[in-house]
Every structure is written in C-alpha cells, then in structure tokens.
Amino acid sequence: MxxxxxxxxxxxxxxxxxxxxxxxxxxxxxxxxxxxxxxxxxxxxxxxxxxxxxYATGDEGDTLAFLARVDMAAGIAAEAQATVLASVTESGEFAPERESESVLTALLSPRGTGLVTGEEFDSRWDHPVPLVLLSTDYIPVTSHPRIEGNVQYIDPTNETTLLASLEKFGxxxxxxxxxx
Structure with missing residues (x-):
C-alpha cells in the first residue's frame, strides 16, 4: 500500500x-x-x-465514502456560493432586498440536502447570479431533474469527479x- x-x-x-x-x-x-x-x-x-x-472496501465502504464526499462537496458548494454572493453584493450587482423569496431560498439553502429542487423556477435558473449545486441532488441519484441554465455543479460521485470539481472551482x- x-x-x-x-x-x-x-x-x-x-x-x-x-x-x-x-x-x-x-x-x-x-x-x-x-x-x-x-x-x-x-x-x-x-x-x-x-x-x-x-472506509472498508465493498458496498458498505463505498456508500460511506460516497456520503463523505457529498458532505465535503456540500461544504465546498456553500463556500463557493457565499463567495459568489459576497462578490456580486459588494459590486452592487445583487441586492438581496430586491429579490424574491424563491431566489433567496435557492441561493442560500444548504447544499447537499436536496432543498433546491428547481420546481419553483421550472428547473431552469436564468438569474444573473449563478447557483452552485451538487450533481448528486439530481437525477440519477434522486428523482429531481437537473437544473439547467446559470448553474455550476460540484460532482462528488467518485474521487475523479470530485477532484475535477475542486480544480474547476480553483x-x-x-x-x-x-x-x-
């Protein structure tokens, strides 16, 4: 080893x-x-x-490793979303007081929880502020269709996709x- x-x-x-x-x-x-x-x-x-x-090898170890990656990715997605929001708020491009509750909920909900389903905006995010989400909150892992539009995904499906996502976000x- x-x-x-x-x-x-x-x-x-x-x-x-x-x-x-x-x-x-x-x-x-x-x-x-x-x-x-x-x-x-x-x-x-x-x-x-x-x-x-x-984590042990086999199904149980694979499941625990997957859940650990999702947990890590959720924290990273929250950090990335907060960084984006801070930047656009500071520049004046985004003013929370002028946004709807559904926009604020999508931008501020915890990641990795499946709370941003896209139902309130028909699975299409066209807001100028990008959403940072986890790919594992959507099909094929859950029943929620993937949200399209101005969305950046972190993918904790496996080590390869997680590392690629971490690299994409710098x-x-x-x-x-x-x-x-």
Whole structure:
C-alpha cells in the first residue's frame, strides 16, 4: 500500500519526490502551498478528508465514502456560493432586498440536502447570479431533474469527479503523470 506524501513548496521549488523504488508518483495535488503525491485519486481524497482512507472496501465502504464526499462537496458548494454572493453584493450587482423569496431560498439553502429542487423556477435558473449545486441532488441519484441554465455543479460521485470539481472551482490543481 503506497502512502501519499506532502511537501511544502513555499520556500524552495524542489524536484518532485520519487517513490522508494525510484519511480514517479502517478498523481500530484497542489493545495495552497502544499503538494500531495500519491498512487491514486482515492489516496489524494484521503489526504483532503480526515478518516476517508479508513472506509472498508465493498458496498458498505463505498456508500460511506460516497456520503463523505457529498458532505465535503456540500461544504465546498456553500463556500463557493457565499463567495459568489459576497462578490456580486459588494459590486452592487445583487441586492438581496430586491429579490424574491424563491431566489433567496435557492441561493442560500444548504447544499447537499436536496432543498433546491428547481420546481419553483421550472428547473431552469436564468438569474444573473449563478447557483452552485451538487450533481448528486439530481437525477440519477434522486428523482429531481437537473437544473439547467446559470448553474455550476460540484460532482462528488467518485474521487475523479470530485477532484475535477475542486480544480474547476480553483481549490486545487491536479497533475497526472503522463506515463499512467
């Protein structure tokens, strides 16, 4: 079992470390000033989420890992939505007091709870302020149709989609060794 290692690149840029056998790590994840090297995306996510690597394999472990990813993604979606709202409010593009209750509910509801169903706006979000939602709150995971329009999705379906979402939102940078 390989171990992910972390390095701090704030002081000096150094060559990427190698595994004990001298080969390159297949994955590197830049998180702030730290770089995490690992053999798998699962190991990378395990370094981002305390206890994630402890889930057993098999159906029960897969379910627990999925729920942990959803929980993490919900927090990230809430943070991203708050950042967007703060920016557009500060610039004067958005004034909460001028918005309807359904718009405010969609923008401010907790993520990962299935509360933003899209029913109140016919599953189409055309508001200038983008919604940040979890893909797992919609079909095929739930019975709610996916909301279209000005929506950005975080996808915690698996480690690959979660890391891609984190990268899309600027939280991490993922590097994959070309040799794998």
């Amino acid at each position: 390989a171990t992910a290692i972390e390095t701090d690149q704030t002081q000096n840029l150094t060559p990427s470390p190698t595994r004990p056998d001298g080969s390159s790590w297949p994955f590197a994840l830049l998180v702030g000033d730290d770089t995490i090297y690992a053999d798998s995306r699962t190991e990378l996510v395990g370094k981002l989420m305390s206890g994630y690597s402890d 939280f991490v940078q993922l590097f994959v060794n070309a040799d794998i």
